């Protein structure tokens with residue numbers, strides 16, 4: 541899988557299909573995490589969400605991880621180097637520090653992963669979090685036939701343009717619950733096609 545080829549046009553494809561709806565999902569819950577200090581952003585893409593996250597979390601240092609060098613280049617051009625470390629690596633195998641992050645952000649990234657890979661991700665990321673860490677998820681859902689058709693179309697599109705091998709949308713919610721997270725906020729849009737979620741790991745206090 542490689543998003544390099546479509547990185548320059550990614551946002552134009554997005555605007556053509558969804559207008560600003562995905563941007564609204566990405567920024568929907570960032571007002572709730574203003575106190576975050578150490579943030580891990582996985583599969584950030586072209587940096588639009590990173591700019592908003594930086595503005596919403598003035599005390600945070602952010603590790604921004606993406607497999608696509610081109611996406612990372614766009615993100616760096618948009619968001620700059622202050623408070624952000626860009627890491628060109630695979631989120632499923634990169635080394636992570638122990639008990640460090642108080643916030644993880646994944647916007648439309650978990651949909652690139654199979655259920656097994658999602659489980660693998662949670663096994664790797666959870667030990668890198670402080671006990672009461674939060675996790676913002678923006679994702680697609682398939683509550684209707686219409687939504688399922690649109691999601692299927694997107695998988696075909698990304699298989700052709702980016703070589704995505706994942707065949708369909710896995711449900712991250714039971715996996716998050718198994719790893720000790722509970723949902724504390726949720727917003728849906730477009731009849732349930734898109735969701736913004738804020739999860740919190742069971743622990744004491746909100747931010748340490």
Ligand SMILES: C[S@@+](CC[C@H](N)C(=O)[O-])C[C@H]1O[C@@H](n2cnc3c(N)ncnc32)[C@H](O)[C@@H]1O
Pocket residue numbers: 542543566582583584585586589605606607608611629630631632646647648649652
């Ligand atoms: C569907 S795009 C989503 C981009 C952006 N977050 C958004 O909201 O539109 C998925 C992004 O995750 C990256 N990605 C996919 N699998 C990855 C992995 N295993 N490790 C790191 N980045 C990955 C891709 O390169 C791409 O930039």
